[in-house]
Amino acid sequence: MSSATAPEAVRPEATPSAKPSTTGSSRRSEGRLWSAGSVGLALLMAVPVLVILGFVLVPAGDSWRHLAATVLPGYVANSLLLMLGVALGTLIGGVGTAWLTSMCQFPGRGLLEWALLLPMAMPAYIIAYTYTGMLDYAGPLQTALRALTGWGYGDYWMPEVRSLAGAAVMLSLVLYPYVYLLTRAAFLGQSICVLDVSRTLGSGPWQSFYRVALPLARPAIVAGLSLALMETLADYGTVKYFGVQTFTTGIFRTWYGLGDTAGAAQLSALLLGLVIVLVALEKGSRRHARYHHTSQRHQAIRRHRLHGWRAALALTFCALPVLLGFLIPAGQLGIWALTVAEEAYDARFLRLTLNSLGLAAAAALLALGLALLLGYAKRLHPSPAVLASVRLAGLGYALPGTVIAIGVIIPFAWLDNSIDAWMRATFGVSTGLLLSGTLAALLFAYLVRFLAVSLQTVEAGLGKIRPSTDDAARALGLRPAGVLWRVHVPLLRGTLLTAALLVFVDVLKELPATLILRPFNFNTLAVRAFELASDERLADSAPAALMIVGAGLIPVILLSRSITSSRHVQTP
Amino acid sequence: MRSKSKIFAVLALLAALLPAAGAFADEVNIYSSRKEALIKPLLDRFTEQTGIAVNLVTGKDGALLQRLKSEGMNSPADLLITADAGNLYRAKAAGVTQPFVSEALTASIPETYRDPEGHWVGLTLRARPILYAKDRVDQKTLSTYEALADPAFKGRICIRSSDNIYNQSLVASLIAADGLEATETWAKGLVANLARPPKGGDRDQIKAAAAGECDLAVANTYYLAGMLKSQDPAERAAAEAVAVFWPNQDGRGTHVNISGAAVTASAKHKEAAVALVEFLATPEAQAWYAEANGEYPVGEGVALSPTLAGWGPFKADDLNLGRLGELNAEAVRLMDRAGWR
Numbered sequence: 001m002s003s004a005t006a007p008e009a010v011r012p013e014a015t016p017s018a019k020p021s022t023t024g025s026s027r028r029s030e031g032r033l034w035s036a037g038s039v040g041l042a043l044l045m046a047v048p049v050l051v052i053l054g055f056v057l058v059p060a061g062d063s064w065r066h067l068a069a070t071v072l073p074g075y076v077a078n079s080l081l082l083m084l085g086v087a088l089g090t091l092i093g094g095v096g097t098a099w100l101t102s103m104c105q106f107p108g109r110g111l112l113e114w115a116l117l118l119p120m121a122m123p124a125y126i127i128a129y130t131y132t133g134m135l136d137y138a139g140p141l142q143t144a145l146r147a148l149t150g151w152g153y154g155d156y157w158m159p160e161v162r163s164l165a166g167a168a169v170m171l172s173l174v175l176y177p178y179v180y181l182l183t184r185a186a187f188l189g190q191s192i193c194v195l196d197v198s199r200t201l202g203s204g205p206w207q208s209f210y211r212v213a214l215p216l217a218r219p220a221i222v223a224g225l226s227l228a229l230m231e232t233l234a235d236y237g238t239v240k241y242f243g244v245q246t247f248t249t250g251i252f253r254t255w256y257g258l259g260d261t262a263g264a265a266q267l268s269a270l271l272l273g274l275v276i277v278l279v280a281l282e283k284g285s286r287r288h289a290r291y292h293h294t295s296q297r298h299q300a301i302r303r304h305r306l307h308g309w310r311a312a313l314a315l316t317f318c319a320l321p322v323l324l325g326f327l328i329p330a331g332q333l334g335i336w337a338l339t340v341a342e343e344a345y346d347a348r349f350l351r352l353t354l355n356s357l358g359l360a361a362a363a364a365l366l367a368l369g370l371a372l373l374l375g376y377a378k379r380l381h382p383s384p385a386v387l388a389s390v391r392l393a394g395l396g397y398a399l400p401g402t403v404i405a406i407g408v409i410i411p412f413a414w415l416d417n418s419i420d421a422w423m424r425a426t427f428g429v430s431t432g433l434l435l436s437g438t439l440a441a442l443l444f445a446y447l448v449r450f451l452a453v454s455l456q457t458v459e460a461g462l463g464k465i466r467p468s469t470d471d472a473a474r475a476l477g478l479r480p481a482g483v484l485w486r487v488h489v490p491l492l493r494g495t496l497l498t499a500a501l502l503v504f505v506d507v508l509k510e511l512p513a514t515l516i517l518r519p520f521n522f523n524t525l526a527v528r529a530f531e532l533a534s535d536e537r538l539a540d541s542a543p544a545a546l547m548i549v550g551a552g553l554i555p556v557i558l559l560s561r562s563i564t565s566s567r568h569v570q571t572p
Numbered sequence: 573m574r575s576k577s578k579i580f581a582v583l584a585l586l587a588a589l590l591p592a593a594g595a596f597a598d599e600v601n602i603y604s605s606r607k608e609a610l611i612k613p614l615l616d617r618f619t620e621q622t623g624i625a626v627n628l629v630t631g632k633d634g635a636l637l638q639r640l641k642s643e644g645m646n647s648p649a650d651l652l653i654t655a656d657a658g659n660l661y662r663a664k665a666a667g668v669t670q671p672f673v674s675e676a677l678t679a680s681i682p683e684t685y686r687d688p689e690g691h692w693v694g695l696t697l698r699a700r701p702i703l704y705a706k707d708r709v710d711q712k713t714l715s716t717y718e719a720l721a722d723p724a725f726k727g728r729i730c731i732r733s734s735d736n737i738y739n740q741s742l743v744a745s746l747i748a749a750d751g752l753e754a755t756e757t758w759a760k761g762l763v764a765n766l767a768r769p770p771k772g773g774d775r776d777q778i779k780a781a782a783a784g785e786c787d788l789a790v791a792n793t794y795y796l797a798g799m800l801k802s803q804d805p806a807e808r809a810a811a812e813a814v815a816v817f818w819p820n821q822d823g824r825g826t827h828v829n830i831s832g833a834a835v836t837a838s839a840k841h842k843e844a845a846v847a848l849v850e851f852l853a854t855p856e857a858q859a860w861y862a863e864a865n866g867e868y869p870v871g872e873g874v875a876l877s878p879t880l881a882g883w884g885p886f887k888a889d890d891l892n893l894g895r896l897g898e899l900n901a902e903a904v905r906l907m908d909r910a911g912w913r
Contacts, residue, residue: 066905066908067908070905070908070909071908132772132776136772136776136779137779137780137783137785140806142783143783143806152784162771162772240733240735241771241772242771243733243769243770243771243772243913245913249735252634252735253735253904255634256632256633256634256735256737257735257740257900257901257904258901258904258905259634259662259900259901260901261634261638339803339804340803402632402635405635406635406638409638409639409642409643410638410642412642413639413642413643413644413646414642416643416646417643417644417646420646430646432646432648433643433646433647433648436639436642436643436646437629437643437648512632512635515630515631515632515635516631516632516635516636516639518629519629520601520627520628520629520648521627521628521629522629523608527630531607531608531609531630532607532609534607534773535607535609535610535798536773536774536775536776536795536798537798539802539803539804540609
């Protein structure tokens with residue numbers, strides 16, 4: 001991962017001419033090149049989304065009318081409720097823990113600071129399977145309870161895991177780390193002087209949290225929340241298993257059940273429309289506020305020491321997400337994995353692990369590079385074309401992976417078949433399918449799906465660098481690429497690592513696009529875990545699931561180190 | 573440039589991890605919606621016996637079909653394997669399959685389980701009977717699927733979501749037998765009798781019946797067979813608490829689906845593909861299916877595993893399974909109207 005960020009590595013290609021030129025005209029043309037290049041790249045990333053949007057023009061059957069008359073209103077209501085639940089869960093869990101671990105001192109804080117990220121390594125559908133296996137009516141907990149008390153069905157009340165509320169809890173448990181991670185980085189990056197000033201002006205600790213720290217961290221909180229909500233909208237595995245019918249259910253029901261591909265794509269387009277509206281609302285409400293720091297003074301945070309019941313409360317509040325989102329489900333997976341250990345671990349299992357890690361690493365590097373280019377292009381030339389195309393490129397995150405995969409299959413196969421037809425006509429040779437069914441197509445799909453993650457992170461980081469820094473660097477003769485490479489990249493090292501690691505963990509967990517786009521005989525841990533779990537063989541799926549979690553742990557730990565150590569990097 | 577070359581190095585490394593698909597002159601490429609664990613051992617045995625390499629991608633039906641359609645005549649796939657008849661019908665309707673003739677298959681597979689125009693054949697039977705809690709249900713009170721809508725079963729039935737293809741096929745078979753209107757009335761009655769909103773898979777319905785949440789569950793038999801073999805004692809106990817009832821024995825028979833295979837229109841190894849299908853229909857392969865997967869053999873004269881034999885013989889619905897595919901969308905709409913989640 002460090003290879004991509006080594007300063008000397010990219011400079012030759014980023015600055016085409018050997019010597020930095022300082023003439024105005026060449027600067028302008030370089031600026032235009034940046035804009036055009038980034039618009040082109042962003043549009044390339046947007047191709048699958050555009051393909052799906054393009055289905056709006058295809059006449060679909062009457063599935064629409066049928067759905068609208070029967071089930072669609074219920075699906076939409078469920079989706080909105082689920083989003084509301086996840087928003088509440090991730091905000092309370094994410095912002096609360098971020099504030100406590102960065103501003104307060106209590107026993108166990110140092111451990112929890114990084115442990116709070118652990119649930120991020122847990123795929124949502126796996127935590128859903130695991131909790132159901134444990135808590136369902138026929139599961140060990142309730143069975144033991146009945147055996148102990150002699151109660152039968154209906155004699156006692158137990159919350160139902162497989163419900164809308166259950167799905168909101170499951171998704172919140174694995175998605176709150178996005179909010180935690182970005183918010184915490186924002187709190188740590190805030191000049192403590194600002195908080196000190198607010199305190200000298202008479203605010204209490206809570207007031208300075210609500211009136212200064214929280215508003216200042218808003219871009220980061222919103223970035224984290226929008227990732228969590230987009231992930232919620234795209235989720236299919238969890239809601240399907242829980243029998244909660246959301247908008248995504250409608251998409252797949254139209255496609256698989258009614259056999260209406262165009263209708264399903266149109267529903268996906270509608271989903272995207274919803275996301276676009278949400279994003280626009282947020283942007284509009286923020287208007288011209290700017291969030292970068294103007295002070296150069298930074299002091300180490302003096303954490304407020306908590307005692308007695310306050311310390312106990314803080315500890316409980318921060319330990320609970322780790323316990324529920326990681327320790328308990330991982331423990332259950334561990335128990336299941338032990339029961340099948342002798343069959344599960346062999347040479348093929350190692351291969352699965354290597355496949356997963358290799359794909360995740362490649363996708364993370366590529367997504368990081370793209371996010372840097374696009375994020376910086378936005379900063380350099382926030383023209384409508386650049387802004388719109390970058391926004392479009394980030395939309396893939398809100399679409400279910402299978403829909404993205406279809407958006408990749410169609411244009412890739414078309415391109416391959418066109419090249420093949422042309423080569424046949426011109427040279428009499430058939431090239432067959434060049435890209436379809438290769439890892440390149442799969443990596444492209446990952447980029448489309450997860451670019452938003454790296455982009456949000458990089459943009460949030462860039463937003464904190466004062467524009468005057470750019471001006472100074474330019475005045476000293478650096479070209480735009482030079483500013484990016486020699487000023488921003490070093491300043492953002494922690495942010496960049498965060499962006500890459502987030503994508504890495506996401507790709508490790510990704511299932512639907514991998515399932516449909518992978519080459520022959522190519523499996524990953526997620527595919528293995530899913531195939532067995534969806535065949536209702538939970539114990540057999542546990543070793544692969546546990547390995548996904550295990551492999552995700554290393555980057556997660558790196559992540560937490562990077563946010564603690566990047567505290568001072570963001571100001572020159 | 574170094575970073576770029578490193579990225580390429582990573583990609584090259586990934587590529588090297590791939591087994592060289594296409595390295596063998598004689599091979600079969602499969603797109604399969606059957607899970608790898610359920611067919612791979614048989615494919616390996618086929619390679620051992622014939623030297624023909626088998627390359628496999630598994631995935632979901634709709635997505636695999638879209639991949640086949642988009643790739644067109646350049647698609648590398650020779651064979652499409654699915655876990656139900658409806659998707660074979662859909663692939664045929666999309667024009668991505670081709671007819672194939674094999675005397676061995678015609679001889680060993682009954683007509684009901686073959687496409688009339690020879691585009692696909694069934695390889696295993698998957699029966700979907702009624703399972704009942706032994707301690708609470710007198711099997712004399714059970715008769716047909718139709719009777720499940722009877723108010724006598726109010727609050728006593730568990731069945732999974734209508735998103736599931738097995739339920740869609742079951743309802744399609746009811747439409748074929750009883751007509752649209754009667755089936756819609758039936759579906760409403762069934763929904764009114766459910767013990768809980770549909771959720772989870774077939775095993776979950778069996779567990780719920782065993783635990784007392786409901787008395788009857790509708791589930792495919794191989795899930796029950798899988799639970800009986802489970803390493804988890806609780807799962808075995810749940811499976812032992814229920815028994816199989818074969819509905820509609822005095823009429824058309826119990827609803828069955830198939831897992832099956834179709835040769836793709838783009839097949840570049842058609843002969844090898846047909847040879848593989850023939851292999852999968854041999855008594856040896858059929859016996860493995862029955863033993864390892866708990867599915868019923870599609871051909872006659874294959875010895876059943878003790879578990880399957882223990883559930884007794886039954887009469888299967890002899891509807892041509894292509895009809896299930898034709899009626900699938902109709903079935904989904906009907907279930908939507910009936911409020912079957």
